[in-house]
Amino acid sequence: MSGIMQKIQERLQSYRVPGYYKKYDYRWTMVIDLDKCNGCQACVVACYAENNLQTVGKDNCGIARNMSWIRIEKYYEGEYPDIKVKFIPIMCQHCDKAPCEIGCPVFATYHNQDGLNTQVYNRCVGTFTCATYCPYDVRRFNWFTYKRDKPLDQQYNPDVTVREMGVMEKGTFCIQRIRAAKDKAKDEKRPIKDGDVTPACVQACPTGAMTFGDLYDPNSRVAKLAKDPRRFYLLEEKNCGPNVIYLKRVMKDGSKA
Amino acid sequence: MDRKPEGLSYRGVNEDIINFMTKTGPKYYLVLGFFILCSVFLYLLPWIHQIYTGQGVTGLNVPVVWGVYLVNFVFWVGVAHAGTLISAMLYITETPWRRAIARSAETMTLLALIVVAFFVFIHMGRPWNFYWTFPYPNQRKIWTSFQSPIMYDVFAIGTYFTSSLVFLYFGMIPDFASLSQSTTGWRKSFYKAMSLGWRGTDRQWHLQAKASMFFASFIMPLVVSVHSIVSWDFALSIVPGYAQTVFAPYFVTGALLSGFAAVILALTVLRWTFPMMKKYILIHHYDRIGLFILVLALTWSYLTGMEIITGYFANTSDEIQHITYKILTYPYSWLFAFMIFCNTILPLVLISGKVRRSEKLMFFLCIFIIIGMWLERYLIIPNSESRKFLPYMWHSYTPTWVEMSITVGALMVFISLFMIIIKIFPVISIFEIKEDVGVPMKKEGH
Numbered sequence: 009m010s011g012i013m014q015k016i017q018e019r020l021q022s023y024r025v026p027g028y029y030k031k032y033d034y035r036w037t038m039v040i041d042l043d044k045c046n047g048c049q050a051c052v053v054a055c056y057a058e059n060n061l062q063t064v065g066k067d068n069c070g071i072a073r074n075m076s077w078i079r080i081e082k083y084y085e086g087e088y089p090d091i092k093v094k095f096i097p098i099m100c101q102h103c104d105k106a107p108c109e110i111g112c113p114v115f116a117t118y119h120n121q122d123g124l125n126t127q128v129y130n131r132c133v134g135t136f137t138c139a140t141y142c143p144y145d146v147r148r149f150n151w152f153t154y155k156r157d158k159p160l161d162q163q164y165n166p167d168v169t170v171r172e173m174g175v176m177e178k179g180t181f182c183i184q185r186i187r188a189a190k191d192k193a194k195d196e197k198r199p200i201k202d203g204d205v206t207p208a209c210v211q212a213c214p215t216g217a218m219t220f221g222d223l224y225d226p227n228s229r230v231a232k233l234a235k236d237p238r239r240f241y242l243l244e245e246k247n248c249g250p251n252v253i254y255l256k257r258v259m260k261d262g263s264k265a
Numbered sequence: 266m267d268r269k270p271e272g273l274s275y276r277g278v279n280e281d282i283i284n285f286m287t288k289t290g291p292k293y294y295l296v297l298g299f300f301i302l303c304s305v306f307l308y309l310l311p312w313i314h315q316i317y318t319g320q321g322v323t324g325l326n327v328p329v330v331w332g333v334y335l336v337n338f339v340f341w342v343g344v345a346h347a348g349t350l351i352s353a354m355l356y357i358t359e360t361p362w363r364r365a366i367a368r369s370a371e372t373m374t375l376l377a378l379i380v381v382a383f384f385v386f387i388h389m390g391r392p393w394n395f396y397w398t399f400p401y402p403n404q405r406k407i408w409t410s411f412q413s414p415i416m417y418d419v420f421a422i423g424t425y426f427t428s429s430l431v432f433l434y435f436g437m438i439p440d441f442a443s444l445s446q447s448t449t450g451w452r453k454s455f456y457k458a459m460s461l462g463w464r465g466t467d468r469q470w471h472l473q474a475k476a477s478m479f480f481a482s483f484i485m486p487l488v489v490s491v492h493s494i495v496s497w498d499f500a501l502s503i504v505p506g507y508a509q510t511v512f513a514p515y516f517v518t519g520a521l522l523s524g525f526a527a528v529i530l531a532l533t534v535l536r537w538t539f540p541m542m543k544k545y546i547l548i549h550h551y552d553r554i555g556l557f558i559l560v561l562a563l564t565w566s567y568l569t570g571m572e573i574i575t576g577y578f579a580n581t582s583d584e585i586q587h588i589t590y591k592i593l594t595y596p597y598s599w600l601f602a603f604m605i606f607c608n609t610i611l612p613l614v615l616i617s618g619k620v621r622r623s624e625k626l627m628f629f630l631c632i633f634i635i636i637g638m639w640l641e642r643y644l645i646i647p648n649s650e651s652r653k654f655l656p657y658m659w660h661s662y663t664p665t666w667v668e669m670s671i672t673v674g675a676l677m678v679f680i681s682l683f684m685i686i687i688k689i690f691p692v693i694s695i696f697e698i699k700e701d702v703g704v705p706m707k708k709e710g711h
């Protein structure tokens with residue numbers, strides 16, 4: 009009897025893991041050193057180029073309907089001329105307990121075996137539930153059919169889908185690059201090494217503020233950086249288990265480093 | 266007061282209802298045509314425009330992605346609720362005054378649910394894929410997500426619609442039979458087919474009563490569950506202003522409040538346009554529904570207080586920010602004050618029996634309640650999203666002309682449907698009124 013109960017318990021517990029995986033193959037994590045970020049927005053541009061993000065035109069951009077999957081939030085402190093600007097790049101945090109996933113009625117967003125929170129564009133019906141539930145507001149919606157002008161459509165990245173009107177999209181940690189690295193590693197019959205995968209934003213960052221890797225691998229750079237005393241998660245109190253670690257030095261007396 | 270329809274005979278009831286359904290003047294067609302025209306121009310064409318151009322024609326924007334469409338969705342589910350309460354709950358408790366108005370209220374439920382379903386599709390980014398939200402077997406082996414509250418919306422509304430339809434139909438079968446005897450032309454064959462060979466034997470009456478009782482008991486929990494499920498769309502998120510445990514009872518109460526107000530509006534319009542209706546829809550009904558509205562308004566006010574106070578007690582910066590935005594920031598502070606005026610202060614006049622028995626006063630009061638309840642949903646749905654966690658993304662929402670026109674158009678659609686339905690189906694339950702009238706001669710069984 010107790011054996012059965014235990015089995016049921018285990019079974020129920022396994023359901024609590026998003027996607028019902030016992031353990032993910034990888035735990036992709038990004039570490040962003042806010043002390044290094046200078047707000048140059050190179051990561052944003054890189055994301056546009058890599059992930060076929062559409063430009064929405066002047067009017068729509070003016071009302072903040074831009075499609076950028078990663079955005080640099082700027083917070084100003086103090087009065088001019090003694091003003092300080094703080095930057096924080098925010099993209100999809102690939103939460104372990106993603107609130108968006110429970111909302112979607114059609115499984116368009118779910119956890120894959122890498123522990124990534126993925127979005128299946130073809131399945132999306134556009135109920136907006138995920139964007140509502142997302143505490144980071146990183147989901148972007150295709151409000152119209154966006155097209156690139158003539159020669160520019162040659163720039164589309166063939167590895168990434170071009171999304172149609174009416175679907176939700178969001179940052180993927182450049183899943184196409186993760187896929188490519190996995191394939192290569194499989195061909196060479198080895199697990200993915202640290203540094204095999206570099207998302208576009210990480211690659212573009214001129215100050216090296218961003219680092220990407222597998223947190224399960226104790227020797228990876230992210231695992232080391234994750235032990236940094238400056239670490240914090242964005243909106244950690246919401247208990248979503250985000251997978252982007254921010255590093256920021258905060259002085260005891262509240263002054264900025 | 267006159268609690269029962271008076272001066273009626275069995276034959277009189279039949280004739281009244283048939284005349285009401287068949288004798289349609291040109292004025293009626295003119296008004297109906299006007300409303301259908303309005304529906305096309307205010308509802309259909311803007312929607313087609315939206316489907317072609319994209320959801321971008323609305324005022325929605327991340328993070329405010331649930332706007333007026335969802336407000337209307339919740340509002341119309343609310344309107345649907347009172348019909349079920351009147352027809353099912355009062356059926357079970359054998360409340361005598363329900364008989365004359367139950368049918369029209371239940372018809373309203375059904376039509377409101379059609380409007381609701383369409384608001385779900387209007388709200389979707391890709392409405393042509395709506396069937397993906399139904400769990401149907403397919404070769405792609407994709408199932409729907411049973412942890413999603415939106416999924417349960419589909420089920421809840423589907424169940425609600427189907428069972429209301431069946432309940433309504435079962436109640437109508439004896440009426441169809443009696444109508445088929447006294448009508449001619451297409452109506453005769455139509456009613457005959459619909460009456461399913463009803464002869465009025467004891468056994469049939471017995472089964473009919475049994476089935477009605479079964480469906481009434483089946484629907485009764487739905488009154489509570491459907492709007493609770495709708496409220497979970499919001500309560501299951503972590504957005505400040507949405508994540509409220511009080512939401513299920515709060516939404517159900519609000520739904521019933523707006524539903525009863527809508528019933529009063531419909532009954533009053535029926536009374537005003539068809540003097541014949543005055544024989545059936547009595548001031549006594551206003552009195553009873555007035556009492557319901559009073560109780561519901563007080564409960565609603567208490568729960569509104571709780572909603573704000575629990576948020577305030579949580580004392581997290583985001584809850585405080587949300588409450589400040591909703592109650593104290595300029596346009597919304599006025600809207601909030603107006604909502605409290607409509608739903609808490611104004612219904613207090615219902616304590617006086619004179620007001621409850623005056624159809625004019627009740628009519629205007631109910632218009633205010635309807636507006637107040639719509640505002641309540643407006644203040645909850647887009648406004649909570651305007652103030653989510655990251656201040657950089659704070660964003661105010663204003664509906665565009667497309668959204669407002671579809672909102673008004675939905676009302677036109679509802680009115681047109683109602684006007685068509687009451688001419689085809691008996692909007693007053695003939696056999697139940699006859700029960701009120703009293704049996705002319707003694708019969709065995711019933």
Ligand code: SF4
Pocket residue numbers: 044045046047048049050051052080097212213214215216217218
């Ligand atoms: S590219 Fe690097 S430095 Fe520039 S904004 Fe992005 S994170 Fe900051």
